[in-house]
Amino acid sequence: MNQIRISQSVIERIYEIPVEKIMRTDVVRVSPGAMMSELKYAVKENNYACIPVLEGEKLIGQISIEGYIDWLTSDLGDVPVSEIMDIKYKTLHPDEPVITAVKELELIGLRGLPVVENESEKFLGVICRCTMMEGVLAELDMNDKKEEQKDDCLFSNIQSSSALVTLSYIVKQKPLEYGGEISSSIRADLYKLGLPGSIVRRTAIAAYEAEMNLLSYAGGGLFTINLNEEILDMKIEDRGPGIPDVEKAMEPGYSTAPDWVRELGFGAGMGLQNIKNCSDNFKIESRIGEGTVLQVNINLEDK
Template sequence: MNSDSRITKVQELVYEIRVRDVMKDDVVTVSPQTPMSKLQDILREKRISGAPVVDQDGLAGIISIDDFIRWLAEREEDCPISEKMTSDVQTLYADEPLIHAVNKFEQYGFGRFAVIDRQDKRLRGIITKGDIIEGLLKKLEIDYHKEETQNERIQRFFEDIYADRIALFFQYNVAGQDFKRAGESSSRLKATLGRLGLHPQVIRRVAIATYEAEMNLIIYADGGRIRVRVEPHQILVKVEDSGPGIPDIEKALQPGYSTAPDWVRELGFGAGMGLNNISNCADRMNLRSTVGKGTHLSIYISVENGAKSETN
């Protein structure tokens, strides 16, 4: 996204986003009877610079730190907030577009506006200039992220390379027995695929399948290695170990079949669903194992199919 299109985006957003989307709805309010002398403590404690004044009928006014300073400077007697507040309050409706809020801030020069419901006129929240900026930035970030993934950054990267076959290769070495650190390789792989800009659902599939395989390396095989090949059309995750091997592959693939020790089960793994999960995430899976020699698992995930839906 270049800077011009970003500005256009902000222009669109101020019409699209509603006041309620960016306002703060957990508002600190004060009562009209609260003495002015108490105001300083309330503002300081809640780290705010003003608050709506609310009685049983709804919004009665608004009081700010400026009103407090004025009262202090005039060295007047203590009095209820109702005497010093602005009672002719300018408000915004929760369902108004943000552009109305922007205009009102400019027109009146206030630091904040109370937000009320269009129907029942009750206080719904409060909005400051800071909330508007924060709300816009958040929305931009989300849209930016979405746009990035939609553009499939990696596809553009691959298009810039002239070759008959292109692949990226990553290798992760997994240490055995270290249950607490288990999943680190999968986590690093997931972050890497994210940076490459692959579709989030493809990344999720690869991450879940690799994580299950990594857990198996740690629980059953005293570690091993994970090799990943990323091509424009598919991702191949190869998981290899020199562990004890699987005596009966058919049985191992049955949901719920497990040879995991109890300590693994009490940690929430080893319930016999791991290989099943991997196969659900994969377009194709290949498991070869020799007792006493080790196990080789190949997981193929298609970029096109992976993006279509969540695994479940």
């Protein structure tokens, strides 16, 4: 592996860059009395990092994206921000080196950290994983080399967080009649995250067909949805028996479905094709005895 292609002097410089040089200051802030339902815009605007909660200029709490998703998927309903916000969290100071921020983000596994003034706790900005890279590169004047850096280990953690939101869902084996519960949650969650109807519909249809497949053939499985600003990437994995002939399975009308699946209105050999038709990019990999992985990519920007 290309361990480190970046020269030693560059690394030293990364150590030296203070947080304040690369923090985002234009993030959306909210007051403790704001309602959770009003945060949709803020979540996106803040690059899915964290939303600072301010009283005056003072930081009194934060809503992390993880906290926001927990709320979305909970039954709490619409409540004030103050009831959901974290009050114990790590903050950064403006003069700390960037490398501290990297360590903290990795350590806690969060997408962003607020930056406050040393004594007064006055809110200054946010360091988030996704803009940190840009900030560092701009600072090092390395923007033109950005592409090359992708393989470098030092940055691999940061780069891999180009997925801004990750949702995962487990499909447990259940009678087929319950199929659709997970797709229904996916659909609701995507709407709550503010995605447009056409995108949500395509995702929901693909998810539902896949969920029915998981229950019909694979004994359950796992959905992982990674969302960034450009692409919705949905991965559906199972440890089922695998598909002997993937090409054949993709043919419209080809089906190995038993009659009881057909009588539920499925198994007409259209499922995989349907999933593909909903995708801008579709991949399927299957190994006998190991399982099947479907990957559905949907572009978020209309072309």
